[in-house]
Amino acid sequence: MHKKGLLGELIQSLCCLPGVGPKSAQRMAFHLLQRDRNRGKLLADTLLRAIDDIGYCQHCRTLTEEDLCGICANDSRDHSIVCIVESPADVWVIDQATIFRGQYFVLHGRLSPLDGLGPDELGLDLLEQRLASGSIKELILATNSTVEGEATAYFIGELAKKHQVSASRIAHGVPMGGELEFIDSGTLSHAFNGRKVI
Amino acid sequence: MHKKGLLGELIQSLCCLPGVGPKSAQRMAFHLLQRDRNRGKLLADTLLRAIDDIGYCQHCRTLTEEDLCGICANDSRDHSIVCIVESPADVWVIDQATIFRGQYFVLHGRLSPLDGLGPDELGLDLLEQRLASGSIKELILATNSTVEGEATAYFIGELAKKHQVSASRIAHGVPMGGELEFIDSGTLSHAFNGRKVI
Numbered sequence: 001m002h003k004k005g006l007l008g009e010l011i012q013s014l015c016c017l018p019g020v021g022p023k024s025a026q027r028m029a030f031h032l033l034q035r036d037r038n039r040g041k042l043l044a045d046t047l048l049r050a051i052d053d054i055g056y057c058q059h060c061r062t063l064t065e066e067d068l069c070g071i072c073a074n075d076s077r078d079h080s081i082v083c084i085v086e087s088p089a090d091v092w093v094i095d096q097a098t099i100f101r102g103q104y105f106v107l108h109g110r111l112s113p114l115d116g117l118g119p120d121e122l123g124l125d126l127l128e129q130r131l132a133s134g135s136i137k138e139l140i141l142a143t144n145s146t147v148e149g150e151a152t153a154y155f156i157g158e159l160a161k162k163h164q165v166s167a168s169r170i171a172h173g174v175p176m177g178g179e180l181e182f183i184d185s186g187t188l189s190h191a192f193n194g195r196k197v198i
Numbered sequence: 199m200h201k202k203g204l205l206g207e208l209i210q211s212l213c214c215l216p217g218v219g220p221k222s223a224q225r226m227a228f229h230l231l232q233r234d235r236n237r238g239k240l241l242a243d244t245l246l247r248a249i250d251d252i253g254y255c256q257h258c259r260t261l262t263e264e265d266l267c268g269i270c271a272n273d274s275r276d277h278s279i280v281c282i283v284e285s286p287a288d289v290w291v292i293d294q295a296t297i298f299r300g301q302y303f304v305l306h307g308r309l310s311p312l313d314g315l316g317p318d319e320l321g322l323d324l325l326e327q328r329l330a331s332g333s334i335k336e337l338i339l340a341t342n343s344t345v346e347g348e349a350t351a352y353f354i355g356e357l358a359k360k361h362q363v364s365a366s367r368i369a370h371g372v373p374m375g376g377e378l379e380f381i382d383s384g385t386l387s388h389a390f391n392g393r394k395v396i
Contacts, residue, residue, distance in 0.1 A: 005262065005263060005264075005268060006244070006247060006248050006251060006252055006263040007248065007252060007261055007262070007263075009244050009248075010244050010245060010248040013237070013240055013241040013244040013245070014241065016230075016234055016237040016238070016240075016241055017226045017229070017230070017241075018225055018226060018229045019222060019225070019226075024217060026287065026290060027216055027217070027287070028215045028216060028217075029248075030261075030285070030286060030287040030290075031215070031216045032214075032215070032245070032248075032249070033248065033249070033252055033261055033286075034261070034285070034286070034306075036214055037249050039211070039214040040214070040245055040249050041245075041246065041249050042211055042214075043211040043212065043214055043215075043242075043245065044241075044242040044243075044245040044246045044249070045242075045246075046204075046207050046208050046211040047208060047211070047230070047238055047239075047241065047242040047245075048239065048242040048243075048246075049204060050204050050205065050207075050208040050227070050230075050231065051230070051231070051235050051238050051239050051242070053204060054204055054205060054231055063205055063228075063231055063232070064203065064205070065203060065204040065205075066203075070203060087228070087232070088228060088231075088232070089224065089225070089228040092224060092228075108232075
């Protein structure tokens with residue numbers, strides 16, 4: 001009885017956010033209604049606008065409300081180095097964490113034939129056109145370090161080789177500050193095999 | 199450059215939710231835009247409706263979109279026992295956790311003269327009218343166990359005494375499953391003083 005109503009609906013809708021369960025949703029709903037109606041309204045308006053307006057960059061396929069995203073439209077960035085990532089979130093984190101000032105290309109997934117994700121679904125036809133046109137000098141493969149991510153990186157590496165474009169893979173190994181004792185064996189064996197002369 | 203735009207605005211708006219920092223907001227924004235636009239739209243719509251429509255129950259002052267909340271409108275509940283709480287969230291948790299089937303009265307705060315919160319701001323004039331009318335047989339004081347919450351409970355207890363209505367305070371002590379070793383000394387001393395004959 002008491003759980004129904006608009007408040008119950010709001011709590012249930014908030015549960016669609018990742019990492020938000022019924023308890024946090026409850027706390028969020030009461031917070032928005034009791035302390036922060038103005039910012040709640042702003043959130044709802046911004047969310048509606050974002051859902052309506054945000055599409056994909058024509059050049060790199062990341063999320064943007066313009067035809068070209070801020071990075072592709074920025075002429076001061078190096079257009080000849082392209083970092084290949086699986087998702088728009090990866091663009092965001094790499095751009096925050098590194099000094100990389102080239103461009104990106106978002107696959108929106110990884111090669112996974114069983115899920116119907118082949119080269120065309122990942123936009124690799126578009127990427128290959130660009131490799132063929134000679135506008136790209138270097139590819140940095142920053143797909144995830146999963147079996148499918150590695151296979152995707154290998155596949156794109158072969159494409160780059162075909163068009164005489166140099167390709168590199170981001171380094172994998174022990175995370176900075178990581179203690180060996182607590183690292184999983186896969187990472188540790190990878191770190192051993194990938195050791196560098198100092 | 200890259201952080202601006204509608205996506206940046208959305209991430210910033212999501213930070214207004216309690217317990218959500220920039221990292222979670224980022225994850226939520228990408229999740230909503232990439233996997234869950236329909237439920238994102240539903241969330242935004244429900245939030246707008248809730249902010250516009252939800253007000254306060256005329257009888258118990260909790261949050262509701264009706265004139266009377268589901269609890270006050272429910273005739274099968276006992277109208278003569280009233281549980282006094284500080285916030286609408288408390289109504290929600292008490293109703294989920296207990297078998298209490300009386301009614302509630304929401305103070306929206308606690309007595310705090312320095313913050314300008316006196317008896318009238320907490321709706322105690324309304325409560326006193328109801329105590330005087332004889333419609334209430336018992337008060338359960340479930341304000342928080344803070345100095346101000348205790349003072350508020352004491353004040354309302356005196357009101358009840360004035361009108362010959364019995365009032366009780368919820369029990370305070372060691373939480374169920376709590377190990378004595380990890381309980382703070384205030385709670386432990388309270389639990390000692392409040393010991394019961396078995």
